[in-house]
Amino acid sequence: MTPEQKDILLKLKDKTKQGKxxxxxxxxxxxxxxxxxxxSISMQLYSxxxxxxxxxxxxxPKGKRIESFFAKQEDFGEDDIQSFFKLVRRRVxxxxxxxxxxxxxxDSEDVVGGDGLTExxxxxxxx
Amino acid sequence: xxxxxxxxxxxxxxxxxxxxxxxxxIVMLFKTKKxxxxxxxxxxxxxxxxxxNVLLTDISTCIGLVQExxxxxxxxxxxxxxxxxxxxxxxxxxxxxxxxxxxxxxQKEFQSIVSxxxxxxxxxxxxxxxxxxxxxxxxxxxxxxxxxDRLNDWIGRYKYEVSEE
Numbered sequence: 198m199t200p201e202q203k204d205i206l207l208k209l210k211d212k213t214k215q216g217k218x219x220x221x222x223x224x225x226x227x228x229x230x231x232x233x234x235x236x237s238i239s240m241q242l243y244s245x246x247x248x249x250x251x252x253x254x255x256x257x258p259k260g261k262r263i264e265s266f267f268a269k270q271e272d273f274g275e276d277d278i279q280s281f282f283k284l285v286r287r288r289v290x291x292x293x294x295x296x297x298x299x300x301x302x303x304d305s306e307d308v309v310g311g312d313g314l315t316e317x318x319x320x321x322x323x324x
Numbered sequence: 325x326x327x328x329x330x331x332x333x334x335x336x337x338x339x340x341x342x343x344x345x346x347x348x349x350i351v352m353l354f355k356t357k358k359x360x361x362x363x364x365x366x367x368x369x370x371x372x373x374x375x376x377n378v379l380l381t382d383i384s385t386c387i388g389l390v391q392e393x394x395x396x397x398x399x400x401x402x403x404x405x406x407x408x409x410x411x412x413x414x415x416x417x418x419x420x421x422x423x424x425x426x427x428x429x430x431q432k433e434f435q436s437i438v439s440x441x442x443x444x445x446x447x448x449x450x451x452x453x454x455x456x457x458x459x460x461x462x463x464x465x466x467x468x469x470x471x472x473d474r475l476n477d478w479i480g481r482y483k484y485e486v487s488e489e
Contacts, residue, residue: 221436223440223443223463223467224440224443224444224447224459224460224463224464224466224467225443225447225460225463226460226463228443230439230440230443232432232435232436232439233432233435234428234431234432234435235431235435236435237435237436237438237439237442239439239443256438256439256442258417258420258431258434258435258438259413259417259438260413260416260417260438260439260441260442260445261442262442262446
């Protein structure tokens with residue numbers, strides 16, 4: 198990894214942790230993209246190997262990859278590489294928002310589930 | 325009255341005619357300038373409308389290409405999918421330089437489309453190279469749908485602007 202790549206990686210990490218990087222979902226699982234004004238940076242998790250790695254690609258305005266590099270745990274400092282990826286995933290898929298909504302619905306006194314048209318059965322189910 | 329150059333009345337009349345001539349010249353000059361400006365404005369307006377029509381046609385072509393790509397994906401014609409994606413990419417590169425897309429937000433919108441297309445294309449290329457890589461068809465079609473939605477937004481935006489003028 199070159200010093201510039203490492204610099205980009207650390208700045209990306211900081212911006213993401215501060216919630217100031219709008220990563221987006223892509224058509225590929227475990228791959229997210231960050232669109233800047235002229236360039237995009239894609240990030241994919243490779244977890245199949247013994248040590249998980251993040252694969253970064255820089256895409257130019259013409260839709261061509263101009264640079265790519267792998268980031269290993271040692272390039273990442275004290276943060277865990279997989280936790281970082283999970284953080285991005287949670288933000289992109291709005292997981293926390295979804296969990297909050299689910300909890301809010303479950304906490305209410307109303308009947309949950311169903312289609313709102315058919316009456317739910319009131320007899321209790323013994324486990 | 326006899327014409328006598330020494331008569332001051334004739335001098336006065338001459339001066340008056342000169343002033344009148346000068347005034348008429350000034351008025352005519354302004355009128356000509358106004359007409360020239362109006363003609364120039366009309367040319368610029370027509371030019372803009374033609375440019376916008378070309379722009380709308382080009383965006384429509386891009387939407388057509390996205391539809392074709394979707395059809396090729398659904399019929400598993402991966403080589404045709406890649407070719408059409410390259411066509412779409414080229415068209416977008418050309419569009420990106422149009423004056424209407426100069427703003428930072430438009431450039432970001434472009435970059436977002438270009439990056440999503442790159443990822444889809446790369447996924448198909450990898451799949452054709454290695455048989456064990458799979459393309460998530462549903463996610464890919466979803467990404468393409470978002471691209472065509474954005475292109476349709478652009479059509480709406482520019483069509484509206486043309487009819488407003």
